[in-house]
Amino acid sequence: MNEPHIPATLQAAIIHYADPKNCMELLIWKRWRDTGVTCPTCGSTKVKFMEKHQRWQCSTHHPLRQFSIKTGTIFEDSPLGLDKWLPAMWLITNAKNGISSWEIHRALGVSQKTAWFMLHRIRLTHQGKDSGKLGGHIEVDETFIGGKARNMHASKRANNPFEKAVVMGVLKRGGEVRATVVQNREKSTLQPIVEKHVRKGSNVYTDELISYWGLDEKFAHQVINHAEKYVDGNIHTNGLENFWSLLKRTLKGTYISVEPFHLFRYLDEQMFRYNNRKHADGELMNDAERFDLAVAGIVGKRIMYKQLTGKTEGATEPF
Ligand SMILES: [Zn+2]
Numbered sequence: 001m002n003e004p005h006i007p008a009t010l011q012a013a014i015i016h017y018a019d020p021k022n023c024m025e026l027l028i029w030k031r032w033r034d035t036g037v038t039c040p041t042c043g044s045t046k047v048k049f050m051e052k053h054q055r056w057q058c059s060t061h062h063p064l065r066q067f068s069i070k071t072g073t074i075f076e077d078s079p080l081g082l083d084k085w086l087p088a089m090w091l092i093t094n095a096k097n098g099i100s101s102w103e104i105h106r107a108l109g110v111s112q113k114t115a116w117f118m119l120h121r122i123r124l125t126h127q128g129k130d131s132g133k134l135g136g137h138i139e140v141d142e143t144f145i146g147g148k149a150r151n152m153h154a155s156k157r158a159n160n161p162f163e164k165a166v167v168m169g170v171l172k173r174g175g176e177v178r179a180t181v182v183q184n185r186e187k188s189t190l191q192p193i194v195e196k197h198v199r200k201g202s203n204v205y206t207d208e209l210i211s212y213w214g215l216d217e218k219f220a221h222q223v224i225n226h227a228e229k230y231v232d233g234n235i236h237t238n239g240l241e242n243f244w245s246l247l248k249r250t251l252k253g254t255y256i257s258v259e260p261f262h263l264f265r266y267l268d269e270q271m272f273r274y275n276n277r278k279h280a281d282g283e284l285m286n287d288a289e290r291f292d293l294a295v296a297g298i299v300g301k302r303i304m305y306k307q308l309t310g311k312t313e314g315a316t317e318p319f
Contacts, residue, residue, distance in 0.1 A: 004029050006288045013090050013291070022055070023082035027069045030295050040072035041065070046265075068208040075300040076120040084108050086295075088118050089125070093294040094287040095247075097268060098254040123265045125297030126272035134172040135199035138219075139242040140183055140206045145251060145263060165260045167267065170197045171239045176275050179243070179267045181260075187211040192217070205235055242276060 004025045016022050032038055036045050040057035041101045046059040050066075054152055058065045070076050075085055087109060091099050105114035108123040168190060170180040182189050182260040195218065196205060204219040207226050208214040215221040222235045229235060247270045251258055258266055276290050 001029065001033060006292050008286070008288050009089055010087065010094075010287070013088050017086040018083050020082065022200070023086060024054075024069055026086075026295065027073070027298070029070075029298055031073075038195075039065075040067050042091055043233040049283045053317075072300070074124050075298065077287045078121075080110065080114070080118070084110060085118065085281050086120075088115075089122050090287070090291045092122050092269065093126075093273070093290050095254075096273065098250040098266070100256075108223055114280070120262070120265060123269050123293070125294045125296065126268040128178070128268070128271060128275065131176070132234045134170065134176060134178075136175075137173040137203045137234070137239040138198050138205065139173065140169070140190075140198075140204055140215075141237045141244070142166055142182070142190065142192055142210070143244045146258065146260070165263055167263070168193055168246075169240050169243060170194065171243060175237055177240070177243050177271055179247075179271060181267070184210055185209065187214070191215065203234075203290050205237055207237060243270075246270060246274065258265050 004022070005016070006026075007016045007071065017026075037047050037049070037056055038045050039047055039056070039060070041064045042058060042060050042062055044058055047056040047063050049056050049061065053066075055066050055068045058067070069082075075082065078085070085184065088104055091104065091107065099119075101112050101115035101119055101263045104110065104119065105112040108115070110118070142291055143166075145167055146164055158212070163212070166182050166185055167179055168182045169177055171177040179194065182193070187210070190215070192214060194204065198219065200218050204213070204215055206221070206223055208223050212221070212223070224232055224235045224237065225231065231238065251266060251269055255266060272294070273290070276285050276293055278284055
């Protein structure tokens with residue numbers, strides 16, 4: 001089996017993936033290039049392709065013997081063609097400030113509601129893999145997203161679902177960012193996250209928030225006092241500030257209202273683009289390469305997808 005051709009531009013991708021054969025070829029390669037086509041239910045490779053139905057049938061007798069290229073992927077049970085799915089993946093994976101369901105609706109001719117679900121499914125391919133602890137020069141910071149809780153009375157704030165969410169980030173300078181939604185800015189919340197993601201003894205830079213006091217027991221901790229200045233030689237959190245501004249531009253400019261429950265999905269999306277902006281050698285990554293990486297993440301995300309729809313109250317998937 002030859003490695004499939006990945007088009008270089010969106011325009012070429014739309015033309016290329018209009019042919020179902022090219023979609024099949026790409027997904028077979030991504031899923032089964034080492035093993036050959038495998039039954040998602042029992043793992044057998046004794047499967048027969050039924051040309052007419054564009055499905056395989058497993059030779060072992062068990063329920064769900066027949067499966068399609070979509071079975072076991074984020075595309076499962078979707079009647080939408082891959083000629084829509086793959087260009088949608090291309091668009092969201094490469095749009096620096098994200099892309100709204102309205103834009104997908106207009107660009108690809110699916111309903112806005114359908115586009116909303118497509119984008120959430122595609123964000124599952126953006127979830128990072130656990131690549132161990134980060135070392136070197138690490139910036140740690142948190143930011144508030146959404147709401148206008150700052151001017152709100154505390155009693156009112158407690159009942160407000162659109163209260164500002166707190167997002168905490170850990171960034172290796174010149175490398176990876178990891179951001180996560182946290183409940184509050186307490187020491188007992190923030191410091192375990194630093195310990196989870198950062199190798200002992202690394203250089204850690206934070207602002208003067210009291211919750212970071214004591215990090216110097218495990219790290220070479222240096223503090224920038226933002227009341228005085230933003231940079232003191234090596235001591236700053238500018239890398240994370242930059243990531244926060246990209247994130248906020250995406251959330252405010254493109255997605256406008258994001259429910260707190262879904263916020264982590266938008267973080268996944270923004271981190272995916274940020275963490276895949278360059279190759280390990282510093283060379284910029286191109287759109288085709290980022291798309292290729294996202295497609296590699298389509299498998300094994302089905303359960304999480306069910307959680308997505310399960311927790312979306314009142315929303316039923318329109319396709
Ligand atoms: Zn089987």
